Amino acid sequence: MANQxxxxxxxxxxxxxENPVDWYPWGExxxxxxxxxxxxxxxxxxYSACHWCHVMAHESFEDGRTAAIMNQHFVNVKVDREERPDLDRVYMSAVQALTGQGGWxxxxxLTPDGRPFYGGTYFPPEPRYGMPSFADVLLAVADAWQNRRPELLEGSDNLVAAIERQMVALGAGKQQVLREATLGTAFHAILESFDWIQGGWGQAPKFPQxxxxxxxxxxxxxxxxxQALEMVKLTLDRMARGGMYDQLGGGFHRYSVDAHWTTPHFEKMLYDNAQLARVYLHAWQVTNDAFYRTIAEETLDYVTREMAAPEGGFYATQDADSEGEEGKFFLWTPDEIRSVLGDQADRFLAAYGVTEGGNFEGQTILELKGSLEERQAxxxxxxxxxxxxxxxxxxGRDEKVLTSWNGLMLAAFATAARVLGRDDYRQVAERNAEFLLRELMIANGRLYHTWRAGEAKVNGYLEDYTYLIEGLLELYQATFDPRWYQAAHALTETMIEHLAAPxxxxxxxxxHEELIVRPRELQDNAVPSGNGMAALVxxxxxxxxxxxxxLKRAREALSPMQELLARYPLGFSQWLVSFDYALAQAREIAIxxxxxxxxxxxxxxTCFDAYRPHQMVAVGMPTESAVPLLQGRKQVNGRATAYVCANATCSLPVTTSEALRQLIEE
Known part of the structure; x- marks a missing residue:
C-alpha cells in the first residue's frame, strides 16, 4: 500500500x-x-544518488518491524535535499551542533512545530560501529518524549537560538576596505594544506574542490x-588519470574515498561535472595543454549523451549503484576486456592498470597508468x-531538473562554446537557457527551483538566481544575443527585491514558507555559496x-567576510573568486x-584569445542593443570600434586588434 x-x-x-513507513512529504x-x-x-x-541513503532505506525503512515502531511513535517525513536545500541547511546545522558532524x-x-531536539545520520539495524541500532534510537526518543518532554523542549529552544545566532553572525563583521593581503593570506593557507604528491587537499576522502x-x-x-598554477595542474592531472574520472564515458564521480583518486563514490552529480568542465577549460586556456581540453570535451559530451532531457534541461544525478551493487556498471576484469579487444587487450590492460586481483572488490576501476600518447592510441x-x-x-538516474545546477551547466557549455569555437555546444547552451526561462520562470519573473515531467515547483532559492545569472552572462559572452543579458538583468532585480538581506x-x-530560521549559507559546500556567487555576478x-x-552591494557583502576568507579559504573559495574580481580592476569592453x-x-x-577572467564584453549597435555599456558610443569611420573601460573611465575608441590588445594588456 502506497504512503503519502x-x-x-x-x-x-x-x-x-511503497515503504511500510507512513511517510509524508514536508508540509502543513x-x-x-x-x-x-x-x-x-x-x-x-x-537524495537519490546517496549510497548510504539506499542502505538505510533497505535495512530499516523497508523492514516491517522498524516501520511499525516509526508509525506508532512518530509522524514520519521524507525530504529530498536537492529539492529542499533550505530544509537541508537548517536541519544540518542542528545535527552538526548536536553531534559535531553531518552527512546523509x-x-x-523534531517537535510538532519543527524544532529539532535530537539527530544523527545513518543508524544501522543492529548495534555496530559504536552506534546504537535505529530501533533503539527510535524507542529511546519516544520514551524521552513521553517522560522528559520539558527537558527536550528546553534543549530544543536553546538549539534553535544557537542556530539563529550562527545565521546572523555569519559575515556580520564591520565594513572595511578590501585588502589585497586577504588574498595573499588565503593563498598561503591553501598552499600549506596542499598534497604535493597526489594533488588536492587533505587525505581521505578527497573532494575535487x-x-x-x-x-x-x-x-x-x-x-x-x-605555485598557484602547479597546484591546479597536479590536481587536474591526478583526478583525470584516476578512478575519479570515468575513463571510458567521460565525466567525474562524486569524490575519492582514498587520497590518490583511485576509488570513487561512483555517483555522478551534474554540479560536479559542470564546475570541473569549466575548470579544465580555463586550465587549457592558461597552459595550452590539450589533455585539459580533451577532459572538458569528454565531460560535456557525457552530459549531452546521458544527462540531457529531451526538453532541454539537464538531469540531476546518476546513482552509484546498479543491480544493487556499488560501482558495478564501471568495473572490469581482464577476461572481460580480452573478450572485447582481443589482440589489443594486453596493451589496454597495462595502460589502464587492469589486473587479475583488481583494485576494488576483485575487479578494476580503470585508471590511466600509461602516457597521454598511449591514451590517444x-x-x-x-x-x-x-x-x-x-x-x-x-x-539509476534522478530525472528532476534543478534550476541552480542547470545554471552551472549552462555556464560550462557557454564557456566551451566561446573558448573552443564549438557551435554544437552553443546550441546546447541556448536550448538549455530557453528551457529554463520557459519552464522554470513564472510570468512575474520569479524562478521555481525544480522541474520534472512538465511540473515546476518550489520557490527559487538564492543559488537558483545566482547560478542562472552566471550561466546567462556566460551565454551572452558566447553569443552577444541581448536577450540573455536582459534575462540576467531582470533576474538580478528580482533577486534583490525578494532575497536581499541588509x-x-x-x-x-x-x-517563502517560514522555517525555524531564515537560512543564510555563506560557506561553499559541493556547490558555490549563493552569497559568494552573488558577489561575483x-x-x-x-x-x-x-x-x-x-557594485556597492557586492563590495558591502565582501567587506565583512575578509577574516573568514583568510582563515578558512577552502570553505570560502567562491568568495575568494569574487574578492579577486573586486581587486583586479576589471575591464568592460564595448564593441x-x-x-x-x-x-x-x-x-x-583579441578579447578572447587568452584566459582573461576579469573582463566583460558587450557587442552591438547602440540603437539595437539593450546593453547600457553600448549606449551613446559611435563607430569610427564606419568600422567596428572598441572602447575599453575600467573604474567607470573609458579609453579613446580603437578600431584595430593591435590597438585593442595594447589597451587590454596594459
Missing part, C-alpha cells in the same frame, strides 16, 4: 512511496498531524605565482569498451548595466559593430 509520497514528483521520494499536513496526535516528527533527509542520510527528531582551483587560476593570472579500444558497457544495466542575501525569498553585470548599486561582421569578429578574437 505517491503523488510527489521527486524520484527520491517516489523510491520510498504532516505538521498538523503531529500537533493533533501530540507526536514528534522523524525527519529523514537524503540525515535523521532528525573546483572553486578552489578556479581561485588559484585567477590568483596565478593576477600575481604570476607559479587506445581511443578506439576505449570506444569499443564503452559500446559494450552501454549494454549493461545502467545506474548585507548580502538570504537563501529564501521574502514570501553583481560585479560582472554592473559593468554591462553601468549600475553602481550592484560597436554587428556581432557577425568580419571586423567585429577580429576585435572579439
Amino acid at each position: 509520497l505517491a503523488s510527489e514528483t521527486s524520484p527520491y521520494l517516489l523510491q520510498h512511496a 499536513e504532516a505538521l498538523q498531524k503531529a500537533h493533533a496526535e501530540g507526536k514528534p516528527i522523524f525527519l529523514s533527509i537524503g 542520510p540525515m535523521s532528525v527528531f 573546483p572553486m578552489t582551483l578556479e581561485f588559484l587560476l585567477r590568483y596565478h593570472h593576477t600575481t604570476g605565482n607559479p 587506445l581511443d578506439q579500444a576505449r570506444h569499443k569498451l564503452l559500446q559494450v558497457r552501454a549494454e549493461r544495466i545502467h545506474p 548585507v548580502g542575501f538570504f537563501d529564501t525569498s521574502d514570501d 553583481l560585479q560582472r553585470l554592473a559593468g554591462l548595466a553601468v549600475e553602481p548599486r550592484y 560597436i559593430g554587428q556581432p557577425g561582421a568580419k571586423d567585429t569578429r577580429a576585435l572579439l578574437h
Whole structure:
C-alpha cells in the first residue's frame, strides 16, 4: 500500500512511496498531524544518488518491524535535499551542533512545530560501529518524549537560538576596505594544506574542490605565482588519470574515498561535472595543454549523451549503484576486456592498470597508468569498451531538473562554446537557457527551483538566481544575443527585491514558507555559496548595466567576510573568486559593430584569445542593443570600434586588434 509520497514528483521520494513507513512529504499536513496526535516528527533527509541513503532505506525503512515502531511513535517525513536545500541547511546545522558532524542520510527528531531536539545520520539495524541500532534510537526518543518532554523542549529552544545566532553572525563583521593581503593570506593557507604528491587537499576522502582551483587560476593570472598554477595542474592531472574520472564515458564521480583518486563514490552529480568542465577549460586556456581540453570535451559530451532531457534541461544525478551493487556498471576484469579487444587487450590492460586481483572488490576501476600518447592510441579500444558497457544495466538516474545546477551547466557549455569555437555546444547552451526561462520562470519573473515531467515547483532559492545569472552572462559572452543579458538583468532585480538581506542575501525569498530560521549559507559546500556567487555576478553585470548599486552591494557583502576568507579559504573559495574580481580592476569592453561582421569578429578574437577572467564584453549597435555599456558610443569611420573601460573611465575608441590588445594588456 502506497504512503503519502505517491503523488510527489521527486524520484527520491517516489523510491520510498511503497515503504511500510507512513511517510509524508514536508508540509502543513504532516505538521498538523503531529500537533493533533501530540507526536514528534522523524525527519529523514537524503537524495537519490546517496549510497548510504539506499542502505538505510533497505535495512530499516523497508523492514516491517522498524516501520511499525516509526508509525506508532512518530509522524514520519521524507525530504529530498536537492529539492529542499533550505530544509537541508537548517536541519544540518542542528545535527552538526548536536553531534559535531553531518552527512546523509540525515535523521532528525523534531517537535510538532519543527524544532529539532535530537539527530544523527545513518543508524544501522543492529548495534555496530559504536552506534546504537535505529530501533533503539527510535524507542529511546519516544520514551524521552513521553517522560522528559520539558527537558527536550528546553534543549530544543536553546538549539534553535544557537542556530539563529550562527545565521546572523555569519559575515556580520564591520565594513572595511578590501585588502589585497586577504588574498595573499588565503593563498598561503591553501598552499600549506596542499598534497604535493597526489594533488588536492587533505587525505581521505578527497573532494575535487573546483572553486578552489578556479581561485588559484585567477590568483596565478593576477600575481604570476607559479605555485598557484602547479597546484591546479597536479590536481587536474591526478583526478583525470584516476578512478575519479570515468575513463571510458567521460565525466567525474562524486569524490575519492582514498587520497590518490583511485576509488570513487561512483555517483555522478551534474554540479560536479559542470564546475570541473569549466575548470579544465580555463586550465587549457592558461597552459595550452590539450589533455585539459580533451577532459572538458569528454565531460560535456557525457552530459549531452546521458544527462540531457529531451526538453532541454539537464538531469540531476546518476546513482552509484546498479543491480544493487556499488560501482558495478564501471568495473572490469581482464577476461572481460580480452573478450572485447582481443589482440589489443594486453596493451589496454597495462595502460589502464587492469589486473587479475583488481583494485576494488576483485575487479578494476580503470585508471590511466600509461602516457597521454598511449591514451590517444587506445581511443578506439576505449570506444569499443564503452559500446559494450552501454549494454549493461545502467545506474539509476534522478530525472528532476534543478534550476541552480542547470545554471552551472549552462555556464560550462557557454564557456566551451566561446573558448573552443564549438557551435554544437552553443546550441546546447541556448536550448538549455530557453528551457529554463520557459519552464522554470513564472510570468512575474520569479524562478521555481525544480522541474520534472512538465511540473515546476518550489520557490527559487538564492543559488537558483545566482547560478542562472552566471550561466546567462556566460551565454551572452558566447553569443552577444541581448536577450540573455536582459534575462540576467531582470533576474538580478528580482533577486534583490525578494532575497536581499541588509548585507548580502538570504537563501529564501521574502514570501517563502517560514522555517525555524531564515537560512543564510555563506560557506561553499559541493556547490558555490549563493552569497559568494552573488558577489561575483553583481560585479560582472554592473559593468554591462553601468549600475553602481550592484557594485556597492557586492563590495558591502565582501567587506565583512575578509577574516573568514583568510582563515578558512577552502570553505570560502567562491568568495575568494569574487574578492579577486573586486581587486583586479576589471575591464568592460564595448564593441560597436554587428556581432557577425568580419571586423567585429577580429576585435572579439583579441578579447578572447587568452584566459582573461576579469573582463566583460558587450557587442552591438547602440540603437539595437539593450546593453547600457553600448549606449551613446559611435563607430569610427564606419568600422567596428572598441572602447575599453575600467573604474567607470573609458579609453579613446580603437578600431584595430593591435590597438585593442595594447589597451587590454596594459
